[in-house]
Amino acid sequence: MGEHADPIEGGTTEPTGIGSRILASLPPAARAMILRDAQRYPLDAGEVVYEAGDRLTHSVFIESGVVSEVTVLADGRLVESSTIGNESKIGASSLLMSQVAARTYLVRVAGTALFVPIQTVDAAVRTDFEARNVYMKLGQAMLNASLQSTACVAVHSAEQRAARWLLQAHDRVGDDFALKQSTLAEALCVRRATVSEICSGFAADGAIAYRRGAMHVQDRYRLRRFSCECYDVITKGFDAAVGDAPTPAVTSDPPA
Amino acid sequence: MGEHADPIEGGTTEPTGIGSRILASLPPAARAMILRDAQRYPLDAGEVVYEAGDRLTHSVFIESGVVSEVTVLADGRLVESSTIGNESKIGASSLLMSQVAARTYLVRVAGTALFVPIQTVDAAVRTDFEARNVYMKLGQAMLNASLQSTACVAVHSAEQRAARWLLQAHDRVGDDFALKQSTLAEALCVRRATVSEICSGFAADGAIAYRRGAMHVQDRYRLRRFSCECYDVITKGFDAAVGDAPTPAVTSDPPA
DNA sequence: TACTTTAATTACGACAGCGTACACACAGAT
């Protein structure tokens, strides 16, 4: 895990934790226990939260931003296996899981996260039946998302996957966020040029607008039409695990 | 779940369960409890074990054969998300998991499996801390496999993935098994013609031999050279969860 | 204002895998 500067807003200040959907869905006692030891840090774009092989000292509850879980291949290529946001967490599912990061976690869209020592999380989850239940449901949702992604990558077009990625980012950070085409290209494992063509298509349709790294989602329903159904499958899976997304941060209206 | 004829070898006969690596790695008490209610059935090629949406009445512990976990897309296409064999099981991870199959399970290479009512499995796992532990480790290994597969499908060639598929099948059923090119093509989501070209390449190298649906793995080390490293990553993940594979069923020697 | 840097667009040939299709070959049945 990278060295961090100071935590945000005094650190020991009790954060509400409301930005994290998984934390929000934990029973109050477990949540309070976790929040007591939590420190809020910024997640900066490009930052490596954990590298494959690192010892997992903290569980990272993402409040906003998009982190991609990256598989490092033998030839050095980085391939995104999944994305993580406020519905989930990085590291130590709890209990007797491996203490070592299996993959690399890379911040793609900036945000903030609560860092909690894994011993604290383990204690909270071990003692609380309901909390353990939430964790197991989250684990199921993560597996569901990954299985769907495997199928998605196998048969869906770069355009469909780009739309899905942007929709998921939108769910996690809202209408406006910083995202370069090169970053999206890395995430999707396609050329920057391909992303350029795809995004101008989205913009021509009025789904998005962007300008030098500043992405704006104008109409998520138009964007949804470019995406495959995998967006729905994955989203519903997480909703079932940690409850529906709080405020959808949607500016545009659903189609008539 | 499809209607089955009679169980194999009398049904109530206590099966050893040694063919199932996950069963073998459970503590004796839990394993005995599960085996008491287990019935062995054949898995026939092409058979649908569960269809997405089916109620999961039984947990299916695979002893031999290859089952593919298939995502049914909106347009009706079937895409393999993962393969399952003796290291794992189908259905009800236990505890408060969903009682409904999220995907479709299709037998690709014939074998046998133990069918156990999920209530029995739940009871065995709920009461036994060590058994729950094994299940959680298996869950981790399944997620690991799926994340690796997502990356694999994204960047590795059809040839590499075909070699991986055959290696994994070899681990689960041994040197000889029935497998048509059309079946492998469906599993990999490529044309049968592509499989034909790939397999003649493998055969020319001496890695495999085949004749009208009869596949024979001649030299798994040669086959490994055609594969990507994803085979190792996934295999090691399962070995860590349920112990090393029993007898590798290898006829050829490792390279010098 | 002019210069520099970084982001985005556009273009070209190359290639893996596609869809289709047809021809061949072996196994079992008559």
Add this chain to the structure above:
DNA sequence: ATCTGTGTGTACGCTGTCGTAATTAAAGTA
């Protein structure tokens, strides 16, 4: 011995995405 069904080999043109790279445009800096 021949026929028939099924599994396999091979060929054609097509498309999406690749790798590379040159061009344009906007933002920051002097």
